[in-house]
Amino acid sequence: MPAEKKEVADTHDSTSVSDSAAVSEAVFVARGVTKVYRMGEVHVHALRGIDLDLYAGELVVMLGASGSGKSTLLNILGGLDVPTDGTVRYRDHDLTRADDVALTRYRRDHVGFVFQLYNIIPSLTARENVALVTEIARNPMSPEEALDMVGLKERMDHFPAQLSGGEQQRVAIARAVAKQPEVLLCDEPTGALDVRTGVVVLEVIERINRELGTTTVIITHNVSIAEMAERVISLSDGRIAEIKQNRTKRPPAEITW
Amino acid sequence: MLTAMHRKLLRDLWHAKGQALAIALVLSCGVAMLVMSLTTLHSLTATIDRYYNEYRFAHIWAYLERAPKTLLPRVAEIPGVSHVQTRVVADVNLDLEDMPEPAIGRLISIPDRQQPMLNDLHIRQGRWIEPGRRGEVLVSHAFAEAHQLRSGDTVRAIINGRLRTLTIVGVALSPEYIYEIREGDLLPDNKRFGVFWMGETELAAAFDLEGSFNSITLSTLPGANREEIIARLDRLTERYGGLGAFERSEQTSHRLISGELEQLRAMAVITPVIFFAVALFLLNMALSRIVGTQREQIAALKAFGYSRWEIGLHYLQFVLIIATVGSIIGVALGAWFGRALTLFYAHFFRFPWHEYHLDWRVVVPTIAVGLAVASIGAVAAVRRAVMLPPAEAMRPEPPPEFRPTIIERIGIQSFLSQTARMVLRTLERRPLRAAMTTLGIAFAASVMILGSFSSDIVDYLIDYEFHRSQRQDVTVTFFDSTAGRAERELANMPGVLHAEGFRAIPARLRFEQRSERVGIMGVPSGSSLMHLMDDQERRIVLPNDGLVVSDKLADLLRISVGDVVTIEVLERERPERQVPVAAVVRQYTGQGAWMDRQAAQRLMREQDRISGAHLAVDSDQLTALYAALKETPGVSGVTIKRAAVDSFMETYAEIVLTMRLFNIIFGSIIAIGVVYNAARITFAERSHELATLRVIGFSRGEVSAILFGELTVLTLIAIPVGLFIGYWFSVLAVLAMDTEDLRMPMVIEPATYATAAATVLVATIASVLFVRRGIDRLDLVAVLKTGT
Numbered sequence A: 001m002p003a004e005k006k007e008v009a010d011t012h013d014s015t016s017v018s019d020s021a022a023v024s025e026a027v028f029v030a031r032g033v034t035k036v037y038r039m040g041e042v043h044v045h046a047l048r049g050i051d052l053d054l055y056a057g058e059l060v061v062m063l064g065a066s067g068s069g070k071s072t073l074l075n076i077l078g079g080l081d082v083p084t085d086g087t088v089r090y091r092d093h094d095l096t097r098a099d100d101v102a103l104t105r106y107r108r109d110h111v112g113f114v115f116q117l118y119n120i121i122p123s124l125t126a127r128e129n130v131a132l133v134t135e136i137a138r139n140p141m142s143p144e145e146a147l148d149m150v151g152l153k154e155r156m157d158h159f160p161a162q163l164s165g166g167e168q169q170r171v172a173i174a175r176a177v178a179k180q181p182e183v184l185l186c187d188e189p190t191g192a193l194d195v196r197t198g199v200v201v202l203e204v205i206e207r208i209n210r211e212l213g214t215t216t217v218i219i220t221h222n223v224s225i226a227e228m229a230e231r232v233i234s235l236s237d238g239r240i241a242e243i244k245q246n247r248t249k250r251p252p253a254e255i256t257w
Numbered sequence B: 001m002l003t004a005m006h007r008k009l010l011r012d013l014w015h016a017k018g019q020a021l022a023i024a025l026v027l028s029c030g031v032a033m034l035v036m037s038l039t040t041l042h043s044l045t046a047t048i049d050r051y052y053n054e055y056r057f058a059h060i061w062a063y064l065e066r067a068p069k070t071l072l073p074r075v076a077e078i079p080g081v082s083h084v085q086t087r088v089v090a091d092v093n094l095d096l097e098d099m100p101e102p103a104i105g106r107l108i109s110i111p112d113r114q115q116p117m118l119n120d121l122h123i124r125q126g127r128w129i130e131p132g133r134r135g136e137v138l139v140s141h142a143f144a145e146a147h148q149l150r151s152g153d154t155v156r157a158i159i160n161g162r163l164r165t166l167t168i169v170g171v172a173l174s175p176e177y178i179y180e181i182r183e184g185d186l187l188p189d190n191k192r193f194g195v196f197w198m199g200e201t202e203l204a205a206a207f208d209l210e211g212s213f214n215s216i217t218l219s220t221l222p223g224a225n226r227e228e229i230i231a232r233l234d235r236l237t238e239r240y241g242g243l244g245a246f247e248r249s250e251q252t253s254h255r256l257i258s259g260e261l262e263q264l265r266a267m268a269v270i271t272p273v274i275f276f277a278v279a280l281f282l283l284n285m286a287l288s289r290i291v292g293t294q295r296e297q298i299a300a301l302k303a304f305g306y307s308r309w310e311i312g313l314h315y316l317q318f319v320l321i322i323a324t325v326g327s328i329i330g331v332a333l334g335a336w337f338g339r340a341l342t343l344f345y346a347h348f349f350r351f352p353w354h355e356y357h358l359d360w361r362v363v364v365p366t367i368a369v370g371l372a373v374a375s376i377g378a379v380a381a382v383r384r385a386v387m388l389p390p391a392e393a394m395r396p397e398p399p400p401e402f403r404p405t406i407i408e409r410i411g412i413q414s415f416l417s418q419t420a421r422m423v424l425r426t427l428e429r430r431p432l433r434a435a436m437t438t439l440g441i442a443f444a445a446s447v448m449i450l451g452s453f454s455s456d457i458v459d460y461l462i463d464y465e466f467h468r469s470q471r472q473d474v475t476v477t478f479f480d481s482t483a484g485r486a487e488r489e490l491a492n493m494p495g496v497l498h499a500e501g502f503r504a505i506p507a508r509l510r511f512e513q514r515s516e517r518v519g520i521m522g523v524p525s526g527s528s529l530m531h532l533m534d535d536q537e538r539r540i541v542l543p544n545d546g547l548v549v550s551d552k553l554a555d556l557l558r559i560s561v562g563d564v565v566t567i568e569v570l571e572r573e574r575p576e577r578q579v580p581v582a583a584v585v586r587q588y589t590g591q592g593a594w595m596d597r598q599a600a601q602r603l604m605r606e607q608d609r610i611s612g613a614h615l616a617v618d619s620d621q622l623t624a625l626y627a628a629l630k631e632t633p634g635v636s637g638v639t640i641k642r643a644a645v646d647s648f649m650e651t652y653a654e655i656v657l658t659m660r661l662f663n664i665i666f667g668s669i670i671a672i673g674v675v676y677n678a679a680r681i682t683f684a685e686r687s688h689e690l691a692t693l694r695v696i697g698f699s700r701g702e703v704s705a706i707l708f709g710e711l712t713v714l715t716l717i718a719i720p721v722g723l724f725i726g727y728w729f730s731v732l733a734v735l736a737m738d739t740e741d742l743r744m745p746m747v748i749e750p751a752t753y754a755t756a757a758a759t760v761l762v763a764t765i766a767s768v769l770f771v772r773r774g775i776d777r778l779d780l781v782a783v784l785k786t787g788t
């Protein structure tokens, strides 16, 4: 139920009050966001003016061709990168003007990441990879619980090299949800997974979104996954081509590809 | 509790354990050298200070012909003088049962009843002399040890022409003879020179010095003007045949010990610096590689909210752990070496106690230095980790840019195999790293040279001083200058092939404000037993007139050829003469001055008198010669050069062997550290590529060739570079170790170069073979799966 929002007490502030007229408040407000990568003579325009609001607790799927700027946008929302131009706000945090310390704080306190390349620490076991995040989180679940959610309870003490690509991806997801974040950003979380495990993973993400009211963004190339979202944002060549509002959210279990 | 970050740290360390250990060992060598030198230095200094203090080591000495004891109160009146002690000192010939040749005994008077005195004795064994009992003496520990003498043993001595039997009642140590060597000798010879202490009444009577003395020592009050005291003392003793008073800095034992400590201090700096530089470079290289391969991990950590500071600390801890391990090993090794070195000094320096302290005031700063070195080595890599933009590192690193090498561009690539091309391209792509690796390996060779060359120097010095310059076998000295015909008498003794009388004149040389006490040697200008050589080590002929000085003395007085110096003779009529400097000659030990013998006799206004003679002898007839010399009245000392050199070399050879061994170990540690690290890094960076090559069908041998071709090229460049650097390090060391008594020649034997080159080569091959095991075990699947 998208209307049932669970407010996180300590982030409740004036911004959300002034926005209370809306069905739900916009936690992310991006205006005119551009990103240009300069590599010598060549300028790569990864984002060319993005205006976007993301609402508290909504689940958004982002689609787009390879190179359309999805990861770039996600990195900016997650405070990993700053735009070349434009503004991005998360609640009362101005992500465009924050310094490294503030961005670090923001990521630590609010954001859970699932990376396109997993970025698992090879020298740590599955459990320890999750612990890496829970140890610095404010309100984490236990690493065991998080790994259980992604079906890796039995493999907890295995090192990444002993896990398959898909299992590594599930560790990455467990690591992202374990801190019970307010924002969950997933870059192709099912890229390496078969349908069955892909569904398990999506169910975990959906459950976090539903139970904790986590604002969730999922990047995917898989159009079927879009059906589990409230809104589907399509990027094309650094611009928002389309925003589609799903009338119903299909539970992950019903999705096939 | 162990956090996940700690676990990552420990696993990363474990993964790089070979490298970490190699680096820790290099660092530990630096720490060990520093701890060894500094603790030994501290321990020796503390021991000496305590010894000097508790046993009232004098500040000023003067020797004279004879003066009445009534002079004593006038000396005591000199402002600044605290205690005065007069004594009788005489060198006599000893006749020992355990060796045919004569030995020299120095008899020093002590109060008949034990009472505190300057240069007090520490009785190691036995007791003080009993007043009234004739012939009782205490013997110095070094001499007693050399001849295994104990209380109750007797020694025969020719005292003032009469054969006397001395009974040893105790073995003693004196702060005056910590280093027991006869003035003017270059090497200690405890078998042939020993100090004896005898009751004053008896000794004075034996030399007809009742109520008189011929030596005076005094201590001064703190802040006293010693130069002034010396000047006044000289004026008081002048008419009693005073030979010029001098301070501790000219007292033989003290001066030689100070020189030794100075050299130790110099070595304390030079060698550790090299090890630290290499460790710094290795840490930089290793950590850079780790940060490079962990880009994605660093990015993820940052994404999770780990701050720059935490990440920087994480990588800093990596090197700090290595440095801590290295420092601890280093302190332990250093303490062990230090103890050994202190014991080694005990061969030469005799102390009542042997104290070795591993002082925390040395240990703590040394460890701090080790950690600081590591931190400096880590700075660049840590900085890179801290500054890494997280978004960028989310993307895989772009493949490195390659381009054709110079060799290929000039068009001789057809001569190169595919493997050779890959090797050359890698080297060219990272020239700085290649250069640093080369330099690191070069340091290994240079450390070995720096460590070994000192024994080359000693060999050279001994050869120069004792074989090329001083060619006599035996030196005979007389109590007093004697008529020249003594030379002919000596020449007629059994086994003497050639005798050359010399005239030794105690004097003070003055030039401008500077002055030095020297013994001027008057030798025949055509001397075949005393060769003087110029700075090219070519023999020069002693000019008929003028003074020839050693280069060291020339430096001290700042004189050169043509300057006119004042010679103030401290003997007999005490004439004062102006003499031009005729030549400066090379001498590595001591501060010599020479004149033609006749010129020396003219200077003294005397007819043909000699103070002693150099002899060339037939070694088959030595026993007969020794017997004859023992019978000869007037002979105060017989110095047997060969024996002194042999006994020194015996002790020294042992040390050289140990030193050589340690040098090989040290050099190997550096070489292995550098090569092993470089090989590991190349291996780690390129395991993906190497695994791919293996998958597409390259053999292990071919893959290894790519990896090690690089290191072989670098090692071959590094060896000559290292030998060159080693040479210059040695030049630096020689300059740093130059003391008033010892100037070191700059010589490195070809064998030293060869050993250094061979060790580095072997160490390189060993480390390469070690890493090759990694290639053999390369898990192709795992490498291709994770890409790290």
Ligand SMILES: Nc1ncnc2c1ncn2[C@@H]1O[C@H](COP(=O)(O)OP(=O)(O)OP(=O)(O)O)[C@@H](O)[C@H]1O
Residues within 6 Å of the ligand: A037, A038, A039, A044, A045, A046, A064, A065, A066, A067, A068, A069, A070, A071, A072, A073, A116, B392, B395
């Ligand atoms: N650090 C960078 N330097 C230069 N160009 C970059 C950088 N990061 C991204 N780009 C470029 O920006 C554009 C957008 O990249 P982005 O990674 O956001 O694409 P994407 O939509 O996530 O693609 P994919 O689906 O393949 O992951 C691409 O053309 C990419 O080459």
Ligand SMILES: [Mg+2]
Residues within 6 Å of the ligand: A070, A071, A072, A116, A187
């Ligand atoms: Mg992407």
